[in-house]
Amino acid sequence: MNKMDTSFPAVINGPLHADRRHDSAHKHVAGSADYIDDMPEPAGMLHAAIGMTDRAHAIITSMDLSAVESAPGVVTVLTAKDFPVNDVSSAHKHDEPVLTEKLVEFHGQPAFVVIGETRAAARQAARRARIEYEDLPAILSVAEAKAAVGTLVTEPLTLRRGDADAALASAPKRLQGQMEIGGQEHFYLEGHISIAIPGEDDEMTIWASTQHPSEIQHMVAHVLEVPSNAVTVFVRRMGGGFGGKETQGNQFAAIAAVAARKLKRAIKIRLDRDEDMTATGKRHDFVIDYDLGFDEEGRIHGVKAEFAARCGFSADLSGPVTDRALFHVDNAYFYPHVEVKSLPLKTNTVSNTAFRGFGGPQGCVGAERFMEEIAYALGKDPLDVRMANFYGEPGSDRVLTPYHQTVEDNVMPRLVAELAEKTDYRKRREEIIAFNKSSRVIRKGIALTPVKFGISFTMTAFNQAGALVHVYQDGSIHLNHGGTEMGQGLYTKVAQVIADCFQVDLDRVKITATTTGKVPNTSATAASSGTDLNGMAAYDAARQIKERLVAFAAEKWKVSESDVEFLPNRVRVGTDIIPFPDFINQAYFARIQLSAAGFYKTPEIHWNRATGQGRPFYYFSYGASVSEVSVDTLTGEYIVNRADVLHDVGHSLNPALDKGQVEGGFIQGMGWLTTEELWWDGKGRLRTHAPSTYKIPLASDKPEIFNVELAEWSVNKLPTIGRSKAVGEPPLVLPISVVEAISMAVASVADYRECPRLDTPTTPERVLMAIERLKTA
Missing domain, CATH: 3.30.365.10 (Aldehyde oxidase/xanthine dehydrogenase, molybdopterin binding domain)
Known part of the structure; x- marks a missing residue:
């Protein structure tokens, strides 16, 4: 697959390399795009609401939920003991309970769940809890964590090339500094929401607003103690994600699933905006300490830097996020000698998580501060300093990154x-x-x-993807892949790929909800790789079908395979021009397989x-x-x-x-x-x-x-x-x-x-x- 030509020579007015409307744009404007909260509710569906703690670090000494249980409209109340496995740690460190039982590690940490006949009844009842605490010292900031020699949530990383200490010592000029980079709330328009619908035996169907359906599948299966094949996850679209729905939806899908299994009724959980912002992670904030050596031209000789991050109470994705910050500490610049370290600190705040750029933007901000510092120190235009430090052309001695x-x-x-x-x-x-x-x-x-x-x-x-393509007897095409649509247009782009492969109009390709039941073991739609991975997987599936169709046409019409050509909405076989639907219909009656599962893994x-x-x-x-x-x-x-x-x-x-x-x-x-x-x-x-x-x-x-x-x-x-x-x-x-x-x-x-x-x-x-x-x- 990787050796095939995927450059797709442009076709005049073809579906690829052309402006095409987002498949749901008109629905977004009209308000007719269906999100999970717009779906018809199954008969008997109940609603869940979380009960949150109000300490940053404490031991729960007592939790009286009697007033909650007796509140109007309440069906039941769940605590940590109701969860077969009380763990939704995406980093597999078992440090992130679905509900805390005794130890409170951040303000707003969920401690119980109310299931009610209505969402309003459940939320109102949750406020009646009486929780008593034994307060513990709380570490809230990067500075406090460093001063207390804070615990790391995961292993730090060091990137090193050359001898940074020697380069700094011998540099004509040198300066040190510190920069604080704030975090960021995802503020997606659609907050976290999940619906769990129990099925026969151990089956569970989940509708979730998530960038990672396979992780929701695995986490729900883990919490319920069932195999992954018992859980099916669906995602048609999200009202924004930005990384906040890569791992953070695990908790709420698990809550809905456990309640659905216990009560044998569909359960919906939808967070209020205040709850969402309090109880879910954000972009990591960093404190960067740096030491720069440079010359009169502004060229860097050596760099040493430490990237300390407020990670929150559990690991979540802090390891790869702080790694990624170091991957981008060079941004566009060559450092002859460099040593940079991450410091992923544990704090008594909500666990920070993925956010568009995944630590990379923080690394780039650091790199640009380096250039700015040098420019002011020398009285130069910062652009001149930047250009002096750009990576060189291929073959020069200025092309190696800090990670080699x-x-x-x-x-x-x-x-x-x-x-x-x-x-x-x-x-x-x-x-x-x-x-x-x-x-x-x-x-x-x-x-x-x-x-x-x-x-x-x-x-x-994670650099792998799957896709499923069906060509139906009437020439219409069904497309499914592991990527999720959060407004960025991924579904439209991959549909363009399929339309281009078969040379049909874009509206002939039906875009369907992402589901673990069709494409398994997919990666999150993240790391800017959604189109790269899923587009190639879909292309691979289409290629397989096309190869079968070409072989069929060559045999039936007694021509060479090179005499079979897909033209806009038709197929040329020798001198015959056949409308695409008619061609597909003939292939069906010839028992040609018109379905394929595609796969792609990034090479090299x-x-x-x-x-x-x-x-x-x-x-x-x-x-x-x-x-x-x-x-x-x-x-x-x-x-x-x-x-x-x-x-x-x-x-x-x-x-x-x-x-x-x-x-x-x-x-x-x-x-x-x-x-x-x-x-x-x-x-x-x-x-x-x-x-x-x-x-x-x-x-x-x-x-x-x-x-x-x-x-x-x-x-x-x-x-x-x-x-x-x-x-x-x-x-x-x-x-x-x-x-x-x-x-x-x-x-x-x-x-x-x-x-x-x-x-x-x-x-x-x-x-x-x-x-x-x-x-x-």
Whole structure:
């Protein structure tokens, strides 16, 4: 399969490499897209609500649920003892109970579940619990965890190449610093929800809003103590995921399943927004300590850095997330000598989890801070420092990453040069410096930052996918694969692949709900690999069917196989032109198998965590952005005047969808870096747990001028599906340029002599404090 040509030569007006509407776009706009809460409820369905603790770290000394059990509409109450296996640890460390029994490890940890006739009755009853505690010391922040020599939730990682200590000691210039990078709430429009429907014997059907149906299947089977073949999971679409539905849905599917088995009735659990934000994990916040050695040209000689992360009370995905942060600490830059370490710290907060970029964005933010620090130390344009440190061309001595993978597809110099020229970056920067000299209150800033993002799961085994394709007797096509649709357009892209293979109209391909009953053992739709993996698996299935059809036609019409050609909605066999439905009908009566299971595994990748070396990524995606801002130095408030993006997606399968992903990723990343602030009080209570206290970007927050272009000249040199590149996660890193533009505006109050060292999110409060500090420095 991997040796086959998958470049798909373009067909005029064909289904691939063309703008195609998201298959559910019109339903999203009209409100007719069915989510789990829109499904007709099975007869007799009951509703579950969680009972949450209100301590960050404590021992439960007593839990009186009598008032809960006697509340109107309550059917039963579940505690930890009702779960055959009280464990939903995705890291298999058995450190994440479905319900806590005695030990409370974060504020809001679920301790019991109420099953009621209605959702309202169950939720109201849950508030009647009387729980008494013996308080324990709580560690809430990275600083507290480090000061207490905190326990690690998983093994740290070190990446090392060369001799960083010697390089730092001999470098002409050297500096040290620290940066705090805040976390982020997923804030999907559809919160966590599951429906469990009991069947015969040990069978259980689950509808879940999840990016990982196979993990829900395995976790529910684990908790129920049944084999995986007894559990079937369905997902048609999610109202957003962003990584928050990779592992976090396990708990709620398990709750619904255990209740359904006990009561032999369908159970639904849907979290309230406040509950969802309190009880589920978020993007990891990091504290980076760094030591940089460099020369007068701004070229780095050596880097040492420690990435300490607040991981929460259990491992969840913190190991691979903190690993991934180190994989991206180089971003687009070559470090001759480097040593970077992760520090995944245990804290008495909710366990942080996957979030779009999976630690990579935090690593990139660190890399860009390194470049910014050096630029201010030397009085240079940060872009010049960046360009001086770019990876080299293939064959040069500047192509080896800290994890010892060779960068073979570097398009960054061309991409950045093209963007800088298109946006008049140099001229605008000069104009902004001149403006700042005469402006008393409003200061402006501009920055151009790049992103190089590795594509693949760093756990090699996850880089596999399956698909199932049926061609029916009337020529219609049924498509199923292991990927999940969360609004990103994966279903549409894979359907385009199938339509292109058979050269039929896109509406002939029926997209069906992802289910473990059709495609087993699938990986999460994550790591930007959904299209790469599932598109190739679907292509493999279509290839098998086409080969059978070609052989059938050659035999029936007595022509060579090279004389069989699939044309738009018809098939040419020798000199005969046959409509596609008629051709398929004849194949059916000739007893040709018109169904196939496809499979794909990403080739050439490998990773040895023990040595910190390998090729964890199949290829890299690249992008760059220029952002311009205006900052009010009296209040710290700012607006993004303009943002320009040039992004590399290879030979785009669907430019309209890809541009949408770039635009959405930029805005979501801008929110993370500027306005979305998570805040816990001294008792470990998350106070930013609703839209009233947590500020995601609004339509009015987008750049006043927002230009997004795809690098149309780019084609993936490797045989990916259609020679495309992934687009899900890399764009989220682009708005680092917004932070650096704000930084330039702030630095202007001290004539750019000092790096403002802005932590993220760069809220107006942080900006104002930085301005006041620089004014008095």
